[in-house]
Amino acid sequence: MALIFRALREEQPGPKLAGLFREFWPAYHRWWASEGYVARPTYMECRRTIATHMPEMLALYDTLAELAGGSDSAARFLSLYCPPKYLSGCSQAIWQGDEPLLVRNYDYSAKAFDAVVLHTGWQGRRVMGMADGLWGLLDGVNDAGLAVSLTFGGRREVGEGFGVPLILRYVLQTCETAAEACATLSRVPCHMSYNVTVLDHARDFATVYLTPDREAIVTGTPVATNHQERVEWAQHARFTATVERERFLLSRLTLHPDRQERFIDAFLRPPLYSTAFGAGFGTLYTAAYRPRAGRMELLWPGLRWPFTLGGFEEGARHILIPEG
Structure with a gap:
């Protein structure tokens, strides 16, 4: 399709x-x-x-x-x-180089996806990112040099709270640093378990584990897949290979550190890039955020689509998604 x-x-x-x-x-x-x-x-x-x-x-x-x-x-x-409730896959990590860089894969069903990159200037704050639910965001960056991204946290529990895309929008509308983002994420209730990675222009970063039934946990890990401190939903973990993807990313960051472009390219290949579209967990896009420069880039194998906060251009791209 x-x-x-x-x-x-x-x-x-x-x-x-x-x-x-x-x-x-x-x-x-x-x-x-x-x-x-x-x-x-x-x-x-x-x-x-x-x-x-x-x-x-x-x-x-x-x-x-x-x-x-x-x-x-x-x-x-x-x-x-x-x-x-809704579930997704996803991988995200922060490249440990001089320029702040957050890279993520969004793994979900193509039939339940808006596929809209939205640039707004609401309340005097410029924000761009991948929209969800009209005004929520799956990932994004603001003009203060703050980038955020989410992955599903791998837990079944559902509680009283907001859908995480609105929480990400709120963070980008109101926060300027990773520390401010962590404080906001820690106090706003989330209705399911999600991992939110934040990166600011000064290269400060964190990954916050959100849950509906426990206090948020702020960690210093630069990598998030689909579990939190440990695997709590074994079937989902096996199906999404969350542990294997986490180990792969940690290896790329520590044991075999890549240059920036090689690190981004790794997201366009297995084990990070998923073709499980028939099961609803195929990689719909890869996004690379450079918050210091106010830049966002969408990537697919063989195609790159760049955006900037200052020179955002409207347009469209047709991406072929396997049916199986």
Whole structure:
């Protein structure tokens, strides 16, 4: 199948975002309502929780809800508060060189993926990254020189909290350093287990283990795959080869350190690059972030697509995804 990746720029919420929402809402709604409306929090619960944990985002949330049509279900969905559960694969690591560099693979189903690189200037802060759920982010960078990325944490537990893409958006809207990002990640509730790696312009970095039932753990590891301190879901770990990928990345960083381009290229080959598209865990894209330069690059075997915060250009790329 052909997956169309689009790059869109809209400094303030407007017709481009409204158009995206109209396009994706049928699929969003099916997923959000898959367990019934009563399984999801009410609009007032959603808005109150954003006001409590992300007060800087409340006005933006209200604007986006109105832009999406103002319906109860759309507003509840956009809060990304206590959404249905979802799993992904993914690998990410920080290259240990002079220039800050975060590289990640996003492994997920092509049928449940927005494939939109979004550049925004909301609240006076320029942010670009891979969008999810209209305003959430799977990874991204801001104009303060902070980059973030997520992987699934390999635990079954589901609790009360936000979908992690909105948490990443919140971090990039409000934080400038890795230390600030870690503090924010440690206090905002996340509804499932995720590993969030942060890197700033000064080369400070951390990986934060988020869970719905335990306190967040801030670590100094430069690598994250699909488990946290230990494997807790053995079947998922075997299927995604999370331990093997982690060992491979740690080896590339320590035992056999690569130059920058060789390190990036390693993400485009096994064992990091996955072709398990039929099982919903194929590598949909590789992203390389250079936060000091405000640069982002999307990569696939044989193709590179660069972006900058200062000179972001809209466009599209057709990427062939295997059906099997």
